[in-house]
Every structure is written in structure tokens, then in C-alpha cells.
Amino acid sequence: MGSLVGHVAPGFAFLALGFWHLFNHIKLHILHPNSYTSSPWFPSSKLRYIELFFIMVGSSISISMELFIGPERHQPFDPDGTIPSNHLHNFEHAAISMTFFTYAAFALLLDKINPKAKYALTQFLGAVAFAQQLLLFHLHSADHMGVEGQYHLLLQSAIVVSLATTLMGIGLPKSFMVSFIRSLSILYQGVWLIIMGYMLWTPDLISKGCFIHSEDGHQVVRCSSDEALHRAKALVNIQFSWTLILVTVFSMAFYLVLVKLYGEKVEYSTLAKEEALELEEDSDDVESQKEISKHGEPKSFIQMGKGYAVMDIER
Structure with a gap:
């Protein structure tokens, strides 16, 4: 991170994952409203395992960019083997x-081995990931007081929601709203990271009275006065609200939209089942009538009327 690409790239990853989860949870709930059970990840x-591969590949690229590709010497350590101050955020x-x-x-291994606690353990691992993300953004070595710090502060609120709903999902696997909110919070993280990347590292989009300044090899946004800083933070809050x-x-x-698309299929399926049941009941009634006629059981009023007519003629 620490650059436009460093925020936009992971932002698109979170956005894609959040959208993928949102779509699948909604679809699953529409098709199976009574038997819905949440899933921590969705196969294609x-x-x-495309979702899990996507996370692993994206994480590997991020680690490589932070520790090996981004640094000038293509490694994050000083000659004496220590971590320099300007690379602390890379390790974070x-x-x-x-x-x-x-x-x-x-998550992939648990799915292959398939233990009884697979779902709960996978959710736990997801919660650990969000907890780590929240902790390191909260204790970030970057500036907490500037404009970037305000973006990170608001990002933490979305991470808190992701963490809370993931933990709630362990005990409430059948709650659609827990899964819906978690998916939306992940999507929101992605959107906010993308906005952060463009707003902080595009000179024309920086708030009036603020500018990009190079510090320790990193570009950061600084403001010329407290008033300009206050205005910039207020604009960040407005962006978050919008x-x-x-x-x-x-x-x-x-x-x-998904209810319209998939709800009709559910209704059609339900109607088809009801019609099939009605046909079965009708066929059962016909069969029972045949059985009654064969064994001389009670006849209909028409048949009884015909019998009385014959008796009158004989008289």
C-alpha cells in the first residue's frame, strides 16, 4: 500500500469478493428460504476452489509487492539485518x-478433510484475518492525524462489521442477515480502499489547501494549515457517508433484482409441485371410485335412481 495502486488493487480484490459473496448468499436464500445455511466461501x-485460489494468489502478490518488489533494494531490510523505519508499514x-x-x-484443507467442525473453524480463521487487519490498521505506523489517517479510521469501522458478523456467523449459520451484512461490509471495504487510493494520490482530487509531500521515500498528504486539515477531514467524512x-x-x-430473477423460478417450482400433488390426489380419487364400483360398495345417486326406475317398470 502507500500508493494509488497499493490501495486500488486490494480494493478491487475486496470488492470482487464482497460482490461474489453477496450474490451467492442472496441467491441461496431466495432458492432455499427455509433451509438456508450460510457458507464462509463459495465454490464455482x-x-x-477458485475463490480460495484467488485469495491466496492475491495475498502472495501483495506480500511480494510489499517486501520484495516495492523496496528499492528489492528486500525490506537494512544492511545490518534490521527493519528500517520507512519499511515498517510494508511489514504491517x-x-x-x-x-x-x-x-x-x-479453508481449502478443511474442505478436503471435511471434519465436523469445518464450518466453525473456517469462520474462525476468517475472524482471525479480520482481527489482524483491524489491529494493524488501528496501530498503523503511518500518520494517524492526517488525511490518510482519517481514511484509515473510517476503514476500521467497516472492518469491525466484517469481524463482528464473521464471529456471529459461527453461532448463527442460518441467519441470512448476518451473511448479507458481512458480504456488504467486505464489498464496502473494497469500495473505500479504491476511493482512498484515488483521493489521496491524485493531485487534482486532493482537498484545497493540502498537497502531496514526500517523506522517507513515501508520498503523503499534508495540509498547509489546521483549517485546511479540518476541512479535508470533514470532506473525508462526507465521502464516507455518501x-x-x-x-x-x-x-x-x-x-x-435477484428476487425478481430467481424468485420466479421458486414460484414456478412450487406451483409445479402443487399441481403434481393435485394430480396425484385426483388419480387416487379415480382409483378409489373404481375399487368401490368393483366391490359393489355404495353407488352414486344417479345409479340409485336408475335402480328405482327399473323396479317401477317391473311393477
Whole structure:
């Protein structure tokens, strides 16, 4: 991180994962509203572990960028083997990626071994990843007081939601809303990281009175006065609020669209089952009538009327 690409790339990864989970949870709940059970990850029809592979590959790329590709010497250590101050945040970001890699790797192994506690343990691993992410962003070695610090502070609120809902999912695997909110929080993390990347490292988008300044080999946003800093932070808060509204509107619209698409299939399937049951009942009634006629059981009013007519003629 610490650059436009360093925020936008992981942002798109979180956005894709959040959208993938949101789509699958909504679809699963629509198709199976009574038997819905959450899933910590979703296989695809062609490649079962594509989501987990995506996380592992993305995490590996992130670790490589932070520790080997990004640094000028292509390694993050000083000549004496110590970690220089300007590379502390690289190790922090790499630690987050390592935790997500660990989650994906063990989720894959748990699925292959298939123990009874597979679901709970996978959720636990996800919670550990979000907890690590929250901890390191909260204790970030980067500036906490500037504009970037305000973006990170608001990002932590989305991470808290992801962490809380993941922990809740362990005890509430059948709760659609827990899964829905978790998916949305992951998606929101991605959106906010993308916004952060563009707003902090695009000169034309930086708040009035602030500028990009190079410190210890990293570009950071500084403001010329306290008033400019206060204004910049207020604008960040407004961006967060507007983004929250837009993401909420999107999630509701997306849910309604999927209900329209997949809800009709459920209704058609239900009607087909009801019609099949009615046909079975009708056929049972016909068979029972045949059986009654064969064994001389009670006849219909028409048959009884015909019998009385014959008796009258004979008289």
C-alpha cells in the first residue's frame, strides 16, 4: 500500500469478493428460504476452489509487492539485518496479507478433510484475518492525524462489521442477515480502499489547501494549515457517508433484482409441485371410485335412481 495502486488493487480484490459473496448468499436464500445455511466461501461450477485460489494468489502478490518488489533494494531490510523505519508499514501490510493467505489455505484443507467442525473453524480463521487487519490498521505506523489517517479510521469501522458478523456467523449459520451484512461490509471495504487510493494520490482530487509531500521515500498528504486539515477531514467524512448511502442503495436494488430473477423460478417450482400433488390426489380419487364400483360398495345417486326406475317398470 502507500500508493494509488497499493490501495486500488486490494480494493478491487475486496470488492470482487464482497460482490461474489453477496450474490451467492442472496441467491441461496431466495432458492432455499427455509433451509438456508450460510457458507464462509463459495465454490464455482468449473473450479471448486477458485475463490480460495484467488485469495491466496492475491495475498502472495501483495506480500511480494510489499517486501520484495516495492523496496528499492528489492528486500525490506537494512544492511545490518534490521527493519528500517520507512519499511515498517510494508511489514504491517504483508502481515495482513499473510493472515488472509492462511485463512484461504486452511479453508481449502478443511474442505478436503471435511471434519465436523469445518464450518466453525473456517469462520474462525476468517475472524482471525479480520482481527489482524483491524489491529494493524488501528496501530498503523503511518500518520494517524492526517488525511490518510482519517481514511484509515473510517476503514476500521467497516472492518469491525466484517469481524463482528464473521464471529456471529459461527453461532448463527442460518441467519441470512448476518451473511448479507458481512458480504456488504467486505464489498464496502473494497469500495473505500479504491476511493482512498484515488483521493489521496491524485493531485487534482486532493482537498484545497493540502498537497502531496514526500517523506522517507513515501508520498503523503499534508495540509498547509489546521483549517485546511479540518476541512479535508470533514470532506473525508462526507465521502464516507455518501459511499455508505450508495452501497446501501446498490445492495437493496441488487437484492430486488435477484428476487425478481430467481424468485420466479421458486414460484414456478412450487406451483409445479402443487399441481403434481393435485394430480396425484385426483388419480387416487379415480382409483378409489373404481375399487368401490368393483366391490359393489355404495353407488352414486344417479345409479340409485336408475335402480328405482327399473323396479317401477317391473311393477
